[in-house]
Amino acid sequence: xxxxxVLPAGAQSFPxxxxxxxxxxxxxxxxNSRDNVLTRSVFGVADYTAYPxxxxxxxxxxxxxxxxxGDSETAxxxxxxxxxxxxxxxxxxxxxRRQRPVAxxxxxxxxxxxxxxxxxxxHSWPSGHATIAAAIASTLAFQHQEWYVIAPAAFWAAAVGxxxxxxGVHYPSDVLTGWAIxxxxxxxxxxxxxNEETESLGGSxxxxxxxxxx
Numbered sequence: 758x759x760x761x762x763v764l765p766a767g768a769q770s771f772p773x774x775x776x777x778x779x780x781x782x783x784x785x786x787x788x789n790s791r792d793n794v795l796t797r798s799v800f801g802v803a804d805y806t807a808y809p810x811x812x813x814x815x816x817x818x819x820x821x822x823x824x825x826x827g828d829s830e831t832a833x834x835x836x837x838x839x840x841x842x843x844x845x846x847x848x849x850x851x852x853x854r855r856q857r858p859v860a861x862x863x864x865x866x867x868x869x870x871x872x873x874x875x876x877x878x879x880h881s882w883p884s885g886h887a888t889i890a891a892a893i894a895s896t897l898a899f900q901h902q903e904w905y906v907i908a909p910a911a912f913w914a915a916a917v918g919x920x921x922x923x924x925g926v927h928y929p930s931d932v933l934t935g936w937a938i939x940x941x942x943x944x945x946x947x948x949x950x951x952n953e954e955t956e957s958l959g960g961s962x963x964x965x966x967x968x969x970x971x
Contacts, residue, residue: 776864777862777864780929781928781929781930782858782862782928784922784929785858785865785922785925785928785929786864786865788919788922788923788929789858789865789866789922789923789924789925790866791923792866796923799916799919799920800916800919800920800923800924801871801920802916803913803916803917803919803920804871804872804873804874804917804920804924805871805872806913806917807872807873807886807890807917807920808872808873810890810893810913811886811889811893814835814839814893815832815835815836815839818831818832818835818836819832819836830900830950831896831897831900831901833950834896834899834900834943834946834947834950835892835893835896835897837942837946837950838892838893838895838896838939838942838943838945838946839889839892839893839896839942841942841945841946842888842889842891842892842938842939842941842942842943843885843888843889845888845938845942846883846884846885846888846935846938847885849882849883849934850878850880850881850882850883850885851880853880853882854879854880855880855881855882855931856879856880856881857879857880857881857925857926857927858881858925858926858927858928859924859925859926860879865925866925867924867925867926868923868924868925871920871924873886873920873921873924873926874924874925874926881926881927881928881931882928882930882931882934883931883932883934883935883938884918884921884927884931884932884934884935885935886917886918886920886921886927886935887914887917887918887921887927887931887932887933887934887935887936887939888935888936888938888939889939890913890914890917890918890935890939891914891918891935891936891937891938891939891940891943892938892939892940892942892943893910893914893939894910894911894913894914894939895910895914895939895940895942895943895944896943896946896947897910898910898911899943899944899947900947914936914939918932918935918936919932
């Protein structure tokens with residue numbers, strides 16, 4: 758839905774007459790070719806906030822826990838999901854070594870003035886940005902199941918993924934795979950941590966009832 762919202766008519770024309778081929782390239786073309794106020798606002802802001810969120814999420818989460826003396830569960834789950842999904846992405850990137858579309862197709866518009874358009878990593882699949890964005894958003898949504906947390910987090914993660922295509926550095930399949938890895942990592946951590954908490958509570962109750970009275 759986000760992609761449809763930022764795809765008004767009037768795409769730019771490309772110098773390569775052959776053009777994109779297949780659904781993956783065609784969707785990339787549809788997103789990458791748009792350059793208007795709406796796309797610059799949505800995708801540009803998402804791109805500029807991506808790196809601060811990636812590098813700042815864990816320090817903020819752990820800092821807030823230490824300063825307030827509050828529950829560390831959100832920080833723990835965020836750490837596990839982000840580190841786990843990042844490890845998967847690095848392994849897949851170096852195994853497959855798919856080149857970025859901007860380096861392969863002359864009809865792809867590069868936007869190097871944006872932070873995410875200057876990636877030095879030559880590998881495209883899967884998208885690390887989309888993965889970590891989904892891991893952060895999903896972890897927050899699992900931990901804080903209110904609409905005012907879920908809706909902004911989901912929109913931001915979707916916009917970050919869309920920005921990767923708009924910048925010409927990822928195919929749609931790269932982004933979809935990244936979203937799946939990020940969400941899957943957060944979901945696994947959520948289930949495992951919940952199971953551990955349940956077993957811990959069960960064990961404490963068992964211990965409590967097994968203590969002789971009097």
